[in-house]
Amino acid sequence: MTQRVVQNLLDEAKWWHHPSTSGEQFNRAFVRITLPVNLGLNLLPFIIMSHIAISPAHPNHFPNVYHRGSFLYYAAYVFYLPANLYTLSPLLRNGISLSTSPNGRRHAFKSELAQRPENISIVYRSLQLITTDISFLFGRLILPIQAVFGQCVITSAYFLIGGRARTDTATLMIFWTLIPFTAVSWTIMLAFSGIIYQSANRCIASWKSGAGRWERGEDRLYMKKFRMSCKPIYIGYPGLITVTPKTALMIVQGIVRGTTRDLARLWNCGIKFGQSFVAKWWRHPPTSAQLTFNRSFLRITRPANLALNLLPLIIVSHVAVFPRHPIHFPNVYHPGSLLYYAAYVFYFPANLYTLCYFTQYVKLVFQAYTYFILLVVPILRNGISLIIPPRQRRHPFKYDLVQRPENIFLTYRTLQLIMKDMSFVFGRLIAPIQVVFGQCVITSAYFLIGGGARDDSVTSMILWIVIPFTAVSWTVMLAFSGIIYQSANRCIASWKRGAGWWDNGEDRNYMKKFRISCKPIYIGYPGLITVTSKTALMFVQGIVRGTVRTLLAFKKKR
Incomplete structure (x- = not known):
């Protein structure tokens, strides 16, 4: 259907005055745009491959993980060179050129195109x-x-600004080629896609201002209804992204700013807030409180660190015990062949490095999350909450913290800013991680319950590790995130019941307005997900339902 629509729109004899002249002008403009792009794409593989020829000992290339001159070094290069060349070969063959030039024209349209509303509706809908x-x-x-x-x-x-590539000519050349080609080409693509959206908006608006051109009332009524039913044409994905003229500016802003600044700002804010809060509002001497905090922190993080340190070794042991298991990539080749051993030379260290990198990243995130939980939850429950009178509390916070509304205001707003910043940085990952972890647990449970891994003891052991580690760790994370949301709700509600503690009417009025303006602190992503106490139950419920449905579905197929 789309092909017929395009052929109808590109019919030269229908809407253009002089097809031959317009065709020559269009083809000339088309060649001016595509010729330099094709030239750049055809040269790009040679530029990248030249880095291997000029600097084969550069650490950017995989074979240099082995000792230079050894058998593994040359065996890895035997696999590395053809793999790179095969990956870049489509650019050598085709680039982005088209086999035949389109017959579309940019100008010289016949006047009959805009004289009848039916013509406009057909072209726009197409x-x-x-x-x-x-x-x-x-x-x-x-x-x-x-x-x-x-x-x-x-x-x-x-690498260029930081001076890491100043002594390496080949790397410097590739980076200077990569930056303008990648940034400029993608920015131009977004800019032209935004021009389509902007032109469609102006076109729809012109139908309203130019309604007086049609003499017949039926034509004006037809165009009015058609204009109200039209939405701007855009490039993107429905419900996910619409490329507008601002999208190109946003990617340039993102390249300049980057995400490392957000991560560093979040980490520094959390550490500085903890240090200043402990120094100001913990009772003196704070040694007992610090010992309690450190003892709780170590009790939680030590078992997690031990499990994460052992996890890569346990998973990689499956490669050593069962190297010919079909789950491993090198088994796509014939066992004992040169490609089989060359693939394992690449597969084993890459797998181990990926697992170690992942576990180290998870350890860092888990420790930071534990720090926030142990600091934020006591503050919300005992620090700035008014459920218990200040002088009757048994906790490390000074009772002066809740004697002045300004102290509560500063503490809560600071926590709100930190948690909101955390939600913007990490909150978008919650939904994808929950989906991946849920499917991982469901698949592992199916193989264990359905008997798919009974004959393979190592696979069964790995699956028995994956299920509790994945399900329990993510459920605990969701549960403690829900505790933050629940504690924030109770803290805000306590400000209403404890309003009589302040003798000054201005303080009561201040806390009343502040309480109305406050929203509960949560972990999630604004407008997408808010982790509450029910989220952990829904995750466990989804795992149970998914496992049962999977078992029933495959049982019926058998």
């Missing part, structure tokens, strides 16, 4: 169908490509 089809096919790739291109440019700019 364009709408084409762009919608393009958006459904390629729109879902916009966000991943933008993230990869942005990180690529940020990394290259860091």
Whole structure:
């Protein structure tokens, strides 16, 4: 259907005055745009491959993990060179050129095109169908490509500006080629996609201002209803992203700013708040309170660190015990062949490095999360809450903390800013991680309960580790995140019941207005997900339901 629509729109004899002259002008403009781009794409693989020839000992290349001159070094290069060349070969063959030039024209349209409202509706609806089809096919790739291109440019700019690549001519040449090509090409693509959206908006608005051009009242009524039913044409993905003129500016801003600043700001804010709060509002001497905090922190993090340190070794042991298991990538080749051993030379260290990197990252996130939980929850429950009178509390906080509304205000707003910043940085990962962890647990449970791993003891052991570690750790994280939301709700509610503690009417009025303006602190992402006490139950419920449905579905197929 889309092909017929395009052929109808590109019919030269229907809407253009002089097809031959317009065709020559269009083809000339088309060649001017695509010729330098094709030239750059055809040269890019040679530039990248030249880095291997000029600097084969550069640590950026995988074979250099082995001792230079050893057998493994040359065996890895035997696999590394053809793999790189095969990956870049489509750019050598085709680039982005088209086999035949389109017959579309940019100008010289016949006047009859805009004289009848039916012609306008047919052309606009056809364009709408084409762009919608393009958006459904390629729109879902916009966000991943933008993230990869942005990180690529940020990394290259860091090496160039930071001086890490000044002594390496080949790396310097590749980075200087990579930055303008990636950033400029993607920015231009977003800019032209935004021009489509902007032009569609102006086109729809022009139908309202130009309604007096039609003499017949039926035509004016027809165009009025058609204009109200039209939405702007755009490039993107329905319900996910719409590329506007601002999108190109946003990616440039993201490249300049980066995400490392957000992570560093969040970490520094949390540490500085903890230090200043402990120094100001913990009772003196604070040694007992610090010992209690450190003891609780170590009790939680030590078993988690031990499990995370053993996890890569346990998973990699499956490769050593069962190297020919079909779950491992090298078994796509014939066992005992050169490609089989060459693939294992790459697969084993890459797998171990990925697992170690992942566990170290998880350890850092888990320790930071534990720190926030142990600090924020007591503050919300005992520090600034008014459930218990100040002088009757048994906790390390001074009772002066709740004697002045200004102290409560500063503490709560600071926590709110820190937790909101954390939600913007990490909150968008909660939903994808929950989906991946849930499917991982459901699949592992199916293999164990359904008997798919009974004959393989190592696989069964790994699955028995994956299920409790994944399910329990994520459930505990959701449960404690829900405790923060629950404690914040109770803390705000206590300010209403404890309003009589302040003798001054101005303080009571101040706390009343402050309580009304406050929203509970939570972990999540604004407008997408809020982790409450029910979220952990829903996660466990989803795992149980998914496992039962999977077992029933595969049992019926058998």
